[in-house]
Amino acid sequence: MEAFLVSTGVVALAEIGDKTQLLALxxxxxxxxPVPIVLGILAATLVNHALAGAVGSWLMAQLGPAAMRWILGISFIAMAGWMLIPDKLDDADARVAERFGVFGATLIAFFLAEMGDKTQFATVALAARFDQYTWVIVGTTLGMMLANAPVVWIGDRAAQALPVRLVHGIAAALFAVLGVLALLGVGM
Incomplete structure (x- = not known):
């Protein structure tokens, strides 16, 4: 349950103000x-995070807990710093694959926008940290949906009502705490 809750919370907070949230808007x-957009976001996130989680699990199996403890600690602390850097949407992310319909455009654009994104790296790290691959993927996907579905349904008002800097600060603090706990070997 810890893997699910931490994954959900961390990714939901990390996604606020992220370029994929801007893409959803x-x-x-x-x-x-909204329905095909939300379904496209869900499908893209499931595939992207399943792949990222597999990489995280594979890394843990290859490197072992001792090496991964240091890698994860440093990665989570780096993620804390990355959270404090504002994201912007590239015009190419918004235009990709429009010829595939609303669902297809959303699926392709979201999948591509997530490549190398904060939440993808977070999913890799969380899957390596927790030995519960399925719960990490379910949690990170739920976190993405909690952050992006309301933007699709409510639109600009919801996105502007959130104190993005405060939310990013909270997410950065969570990543920093996870990093320090990993470096100390807590829960590993």
Whole structure:
């Protein structure tokens, strides 16, 4: 349960103000069809995070707990710093694959936008940290949906009402705490 709750919370907070949240807002404004957009986000996130989680699990198996403790600790602390850097949406992310319909455009654009994103790296690290791959993927996917689905349904008002800097600060603090705990070997 810890893997699920931590994964959900960390990714939901990390996603606030992220470029994929901006992409969700842009897709909602462009297509005005929330159901296929939300389903596209869900499908893209499941695939992306399943792959990222597999990488994290594989790394843990290859390197072992002792090496991964240091790698994870440093990675989580680096993620804390990365959380404090504002994201921006690239125009190419918004235009990709429009010819595949609303669901297809969302699926492809979201999958590509997530590549190398904070939440993808967080998923790799969380899957390496917790020996519960399925719960990490379910948690990180739920976290993405908690952050992005309301933006699609409610739109710009929801995105502007959130104190993005405060939320990013909280997420950065959580990543820093996870990093320090990993370096100390707590729970590993």
């Amino acid at each position: 842009l897709l909602a404004a462009k297509f005005r069809k």
